[in-house]
Amino acid sequence: MTGSQVPAAIAEYRTAADVSPEETRDAIVNPAHCVVCAGLTATSVGGLFDTRFGIAGNYEVRRCLQCGLEQLFPVPAPAQLKNFYEHYYNFSGERDTVYTTFREWFFSSPLYRLWIRLDGDISFHTRKGSGRLLDIGCNEGRTLKNYARNGFQAEGTELNETAAAVARAAGFHVFTGQLEDFAPATPYDVAVLSNVLEHSLDPKAMLLSAHRLLKPGGQVWISCPNSQSWLRSVFGQWWINWHIPFHITHFSPHALRNLLEDSGFLHIEIRQITPALWVASSIVAWLFAREGRATRQLRNAFLIFGLVLLCRALLFPLLSWGNRAGRGDCLVATAARAG
């Protein structure tokens, strides 16, 4: 970066929005560039650490002075992230524990379908339809079963080979390379990014890939945390959706809409849901998480399920107010490729 680029980027932004003098100073003194538009960023939240697995390291979230997108800093290197996913993430070999047994039973039970009608469906499990559906980041294929049950011809992409093997054993086609390299013979009617986009090191490239993989008029369905959630304000550094160091970007409704438009999508609709599980998880992180230590209480089925029921029963007026006020915990978006 040359000296002349710094004031130019900030001057452009300052005419358009509210950058404080502190942010301007921070962006110059401690320069880091936006993962989407390469604009300068300034610290919006500091002192963050992994509240789930106890991965070492201190992080902050910075806000792009140009496009407004919030993002993790420092961004882990791709090889480091791959290592974290293999060691800690969803499919790291945890099986037959009380938590996973309960989870498996719950997700395949009629009780789950009843629950998401009450609590909100952030994974599109209640949407019925037909045609070809691609679940991007399908994990071990649990959700593929739901989409198939709802009438879709469901397929997935998944970087984790172990998880993909489980989905294939259940009869699903799963592509395991980089999304940019995926070139199916027939395009899809629906591409699903359920709590995936915020994990991407390049969310715009991911949306452009989704766009390319869809047939004209095809839809992308996205869910991701809302960076304007009221729960972020309440829980501060303990907000479960910081999810250090796995959540790279943090979208406001405005930032998500802009990125969808820039990636060629139309008819964008964004609504908000606040899953009781996310509220319960923030409470558990606030009560129990300590830096450098795994929060095993997050895998305690009785504690989590009890808190989920309590949050749903006692906080429902607040949760529904948050959703209506644009400050819900999860954004649920639908957009279409031009027909």
Ligand SMILES: [Zn+2]
């Ligand atoms: Zn930016």
